Amino acid sequence: MTARRYLIAGNWKMHCRRSDGAALAADLAARVGLTADPRFDLLVCPPATIISPVAQSVARSAVAVGGQDCHAQVQGAHTGDIAAEMLADAGASFVIVGHSERRTNHGESSATIKGKATAALRAGLTAIICVGETEAQRDAGHAESVVAEQLTGSIPDGATASNSVIAYEPVWAIGTGRTPTLTDIAAMHGMIREKLSGLVADPDAVRILYGGSVKPSNAAEILGLADVDGALVGGASLKADDFWAIAQACP
Numbered sequence: 136m137t138a139r140r141y142l143i144a145g146n147w148k149m150h151c152r153r154s155d156g157a158a159l160a161a162d163l164a165a166r167v168g169l170t171a172d173p174r175f176d177l178l179v180c181p182p183a184t185i186i187s188p189v190a191q192s193v194a195r196s197a198v199a200v201g202g203q204d205c206h207a208q209v210q211g212a213h214t215g216d217i218a219a220e221m222l223a224d225a226g227a228s229f230v231i232v233g234h235s236e237r238r239t240n241h242g243e244s245s246a247t248i249k250g251k252a253t254a255a256l257r258a259g260l261t262a263i264i265c266v267g268e269t270e271a272q273r274d275a276g277h278a279e280s281v282v283a284e285q286l287t288g289s290i291p292d293g294a295t296a297s298n299s300v301i302a303y304e305p306v307w308a309i310g311t312g313r314t315p316t317l318t319d320i321a322a323m324h325g326m327i328r329e330k331l332s333g334l335v336a337d338p339d340a341v342r343i344l345y346g347g348s349v350k351p352s353n354a355a356e357i358l359g360l361a362d363v364d365g366a367l368v369g370g371a372s373l374k375a376d377d378f379w380a381i382a383q384a385c386p
């Protein structure tokens with residue numbers, strides 16, 4: 136099996152102002168230092184308004200910064216939207232696309248997400264492409280087919296392990312304190328790995344993150360599973376101690 140470095144990513148969602156965001160980032164930067172831990176990369180994805188100060192806070196460290204969404208176009212008449220190139224200009228090197236909160240709250244289809252991921256690659260960003268089933272879909276026995284369809288529809292042409300990351304986030308596990316069983320997480324990540332072979336050139340090297348109620352108390356068992364190459368963390372990424380404890384749980 137290819138050795139993959141873990142990626143521990145914090146999705147701050149619509150939280151933090153300039154001062155507390157910069158302080159949280161500085162706290163993490165001090166823990167990471169200039170040289171990344173050999174086990175994991177650390178990433179924070181703040182709201183777009185504070186990418187720049189957060190990027191300044193972590194500039195002298197190995198902590199990376201990402202956006203939470205981008206538009207497919209380079210520029211234009213798109214009120215309220217942000218181009219991937221603008222995120223890069225503000226100091227981001229990653230961008231999350233297709234988070235279920237975007238798919239649900241903004242009606243984003245996999246085709247839309249593929250356009251955004253394509254834009255991310257064009258701008259030189261690494262795309263974190265999110266997929267995941269709802270509780271009703273899982274109860275109906277459709278979890279794997281839904282995720283497979285999202286992958287096929289959302290992964291851009293030219294995706295490789297160095298410009299793309301997959302995040303599996305079951306919708307019903309986000310912010311609920313509930314997680315799938317370890318068996319179910321492992322099965323889904325194994326299916327995603329298999330599915331990637333038709334979609335990217337180097338499927339074995341692509342990082343597949345798990346997201347949904349990851350916290351210090353469950354991180355070790357989740358990160359210890361085969362084909363789980365990191366975590367996309369929401370609530371627990373807003374506390375430096377918790378986020379750091381999750382990173383320290385990497386095998």
Ligand SMILES: O=C(CO)COP(=O)(O)O
Nearest residue numbers: 146309310347348369370
């Ligand atoms: O949506 C998530 C990360 O993108 C997960 O959020 P929680 O960790 O708060 O469940």
